[in-house]
Amino acid sequence: MKSLLANFLALAVAIGAPTLAAAAQQYDDAAEQRLFQLLNQERTRAGLPALEWDARLQRAARKHSQLMAQHRQLSHDFSGELPLSKRLAAQGIRLNSDAENVAFDQTAEHAHQGFMQSPPHRASIMNPQYNAGGIGVVRQGDRLWITEDFAHRLEDRTDQQAEDAIAAALERERGKAHLFAASRVRVPQLREIACSMAHKGRPDAHAPLGLPEVRSAVVYTAGEPERLPSSAVQSAHNPSVRRFAVAACFARNEQYPAGTYWVVITFY
Secondary structure: OEEEEEOHHHHHHHHOOHHHHHOOEEEOHHHHHHHHHHHHHHHHHOOOOOOEEOHHHHHHHHHHHHHHHHHOOOOOOOOOOOOHHHHHHOOOOOEEEEEEEEEEEOOHHHHHHHHHHOHHHHHHHHOOOOOEEEEEEEEEOOEEEEEEEEEEEOOOOOHHHHHHHHHHHHHHHHHHOOOOOOEEOOOHHHHHHHHHHHHHOOOOOOHHHHOOOOOEEEEEEEOOOOOOOHHHHHHHOOOOOOEEEEEEEEEOOOOOOOOEEEEEEEEO
């Protein structure tokens, strides 16, 4: 979700003022922290968890605010600039959803009031899905160029840790179905298949079926791989399953700029 906010009278005056164009740009740390404090107060009052500050989101937001100040224009996309999801991914953050608010104002408090009075901006601030935020404010004279970036930030895990989380999720499903615990087996070739899918950027449900003794297989992509797709849950609930193997390979590509896990589960 992307939203623009401006006091249009102030904006028109500012764009026409040569002194403002010549004014030096600088980051306003106090305004950034004040905006973050205000938005978290709104979330707390609504019974939502406060966002966690993320310096990587701040860096992305500051770069965008700097561009707005240079162009003296509110926008989410400048010529030559990456789309929001790729800008955030370029900072090394793992996420599966994001949003951005931008504004031009004289004070942090007035900008926040404007955000909250605008349904699209308010929706970004109050979205319960987001768990992290970063704000970049560039001061140009007495004007503030503001970018608020929001994300549902994912946990940084190794492939092995992701595989362990998937295996634990499968075991929980077996327990829910009141089935005996299936044995987890190690199949090195599975990681090769998962990483091959990640490299090619497309799933391959047939490759794992060619391995010895495999009765069924599930392949999928997910930022949170322990959230099993229905096909994996159905297989986990199969009472005839005795063993399973899991492989996960994290990769970034054009389709998933912030990265995702490519997962293969085989059942025996």
